[in-house]
Amino acid sequence: MKFSIWHMRATGTACALLAIAACEPVVDSQQAQAPSETPVAATPQATExxxxxxxxxxxxxxxxxxxxxxxxxxxxxxxxxxxxxxxxxxxxxxxxxxxxxxxxxxxxxxxxxxxxxxxxxxxxxxxxxxxxxxxxxxxxxxxxTVTAPQPTPIAEPTVEHAVAEADSPTPEPVEQVTPVETVATTVPEPRPEPTPPPAPTSAPTTDAAPERPYMQVGTFGVAANAAALVERLQAEGLNAKTVAAGALTRVVVGPASTTAEQAVIRDTLREMGFTDALAVAL
Missing domain, CATH: 2.40.40.10 (RlpA-like domain)
Structure with a gap:
């Protein structure tokens, strides 16, 4: 009978130890050794x-x-x-x-x-x-066509770098010392007296002669038509004439001695309907 009681006690102790061992958490070795994920920077693409x-x-x-x-x-x-x-x-x-x-x-x-x-x-x-x-x-x-590379994007910080920045101690603020303002006393320098500009040696030219003093009114294949246009322009007070250009005959007005005079001639021709008159040089 004594042997049976001892045997029952030993068996109960072993069962209790097995129950305690079953309640302990099991750690996954792969999960414990898994490295943190690091984002991969995107490769810049070139455009043409x-x-x-x-x-x-x-x-x-x-x-x-x-x-x-x-x-x-x-x-x-x-x-x-x-x-x-x-x-x-x-x-x-x-x-x-x-x-x-x-x-x-x-x-x-x-x-x-x-x-x-x-x-x-x-x-x-x-x-x-x-x-x-x-x-x-x-x-x-x-x-x-040329290839223009795109700017390289900035890679985001890794998880370990973000955790390290979060765990780093925040530096204590340094008290700033306000500098004392100082006012320097300066003596103003004497200003030199203004020098009058030199007198002009000659009066400036207000209006110069144009490089192309004639206004071309038209080009005709029939000389009689060109002569009729010259008479019409002369009746309006314009200095018109004909100029031979190979097989064609050109009708021009001028020459103008100044650009202002040429502008008056051009405006007169436009009022008469010759809006395509061009400034030319014979």
């Missing part, structure tokens, strides 16, 4: 853009140009007798430095007037008034 590359070896001319004041089709373009084939060109007005990009075509060399002929859109983009000749620098361009 088109740029205009100057090609003076294909075409480069500096000459006078004008717009006749009439509306034109085809957008912004410029034409010259020496153009072999259609191109894209960079057009720069020499006086103002304003530059645009437009189409470049060939024009009929028999048409009188400045070498370059502008469309209405090109003249308006350059700020050129109708009937006024300006000097342009025209250079052919070719559109090329």
């Amino acid at each position: 853009v088109e740029v205009a590359t100057p090609r003076p070896d294909l075409y480069s001319v500096r000459a006078l140009a004008a717009w006749d004041g009439r509306p034109s089709l085809g957008g912004a373009w410029i034409a010259h007798p020496d153009v072999a084939s259609a191109e894209r060109a960079s057009i720069t007005e020499v006086a103002t430095g304003r530059t645009i990009t437009a189409a470049l075509f060939r024009r009929d060399p028999s048409i009188p007037g400045p070498p370059f002929q502008l469309s209405a859109d090109a003249a308006q983009q350059l700020g050129i008034q109708p009937g006024v000749s300006v000097e342009l620098d025209v250079v052919a361009v070719r559109m090329t």
Whole structure:
């Protein structure tokens, strides 16, 4: 009987130890050793853009140009007798430095007037008034595609870095010392007496003679029609005459001695209906 009681006590103790061991939490080794996730920075992607590359070896001319004041089709373009084939060109007005990009075509060399002929859109983009000749620098361009890389994005901080910043102690604020203002006493320097400007040696020129003193009114294939127009212009008090241009006859008014006089002639011609008159030099 004593052996049986001892055996029962030993068996109960072993069962109690097994129950306690079963209640202890089990730690997953893979979960304990799993590293923290770190975001991967995105790879910058490049984009392709088109740029205009100057090609003076294909075409480069500096000459006078004008717009006749009439509306034109085809957008912004410029034409010259020496153009072999259609191109894209960079057009720069020499006086103002304003530059645009437009189409470049060939024009009929028999048409009188400045070498370059502008469309209405090109003249308006350059700020050129109708009937006024300006000097342009025209250079052919070719559109090329280049690769422009995108800026590299800033990578977000990792979990370990964020936790480390959160656990780092906050530095105590340092008391700022306000500096004491000091006022420096300065003695003003004596101002020099103003020197009167030198007297001009000669009076400035108020109005100079225009480079193209004639206003071209029209071009005729029949000389009798040109002569009839000259008589009409002379009846209005204008100094008109005919000028031979090969098989054609040009009708011009002038010469004007000043730009102001040329402006009066141009306004008179426009009132008579000749809105496409151009300033030319014979």
